[in-house]
Every structure is written in C-alpha cells, then in structure tokens.
Amino acid sequence: MTARLPASTVANGEGVPPICAKHGDPATRRRPVSFRSLPPAWSYLLILLAVLPFAIVASIFQKRVRVPNWPFCAKCGRLRVLRLLSGIGLMLLGFVGVIGFSAVLPPESSATGVVVIFCFLMLFAGLVIAGRTGWTTIASGYVSMDGSTLHVRRPHPRFAEATAGRPDRP
C-alpha cells in the first residue's frame, strides 16, 4: 500500500500534510528529501551482463523529486538516533571481535574462522544500519516511472487520509 502525492505539487512544497508519513504524529520538523524512482524492471537483466551498464541505465531512467519540506515527527528523530547508535555499536563490536578473537583463538582451530566471519558480518550489518539514518531513507518513498507521482511506502492511515482521502492498493 502506498500513499500517492502529485510530484509537481509536492516539489514546490505544497500539499505535503503536517503529519509524519510513518507514524501519523504531528510533524515537529521538516527536512528536504530527495525521492527517486525505482529502476525499470527490465534493466535488472543488465546486471547479468555487468553492474556498470545497469547502473548507467538505471540512472538515465531515474526520476527525482526533491521535496523541500517533508514532515518528520519526534519518533523519526529517535529512530534516526537509534539506527545510528545501533549501527555504530554493531560495527564496534564486530571490529573488536575480529581483532580480539583472531588474537586469542588458535589460528588452526576451525572455530576461529567461523567466529571471525561472524564478527565481519556484524561489522557489515552495522555499516548497513548506520547507512539507513538519512532523512530520505526514513521518509521511505519513491517516484513513479513517469516522474508524476510520489509514492510513500506503508503510510500511516492519518497521513494517507490527509494526502488522498483513500490509500490505493498496489
């Protein structure tokens, strides 16, 4: 389910309700957010050839809508801090684990490899989580292929009601 907003209007900062799209609470802050369209489905076939042509084609077809005043609530702010802290925490744990376990455990033990790989995965997971702290990621929206409509993923019912009156189905 997505909430649909006309891209041309929201790009001017109009028609964006003062309600958090994720939590339905009154917006306590507004931030500029750049939404992008998803790559065309067929372009994923290019990944089979190589990642570079896919990236080029995807960026050519990508539509962007920059909304100057996207609404966020206090929960969004907390979510951001939580993701940042847990991401950094995981990265630190993973980093300390890789260094610590490879120093402590005997290198010939098969458990050492497993533990070190686990710590590397933790480091990577922390990096991914910490990378999801941007306002754009929190806003969780995408632009339609023709660039005319902004879709908000899993909008709060109050936001959906304020934008269209009725949320659409995919």
Ligand SMILES: [Zn+2]
């Ligand atoms: Zn919120």
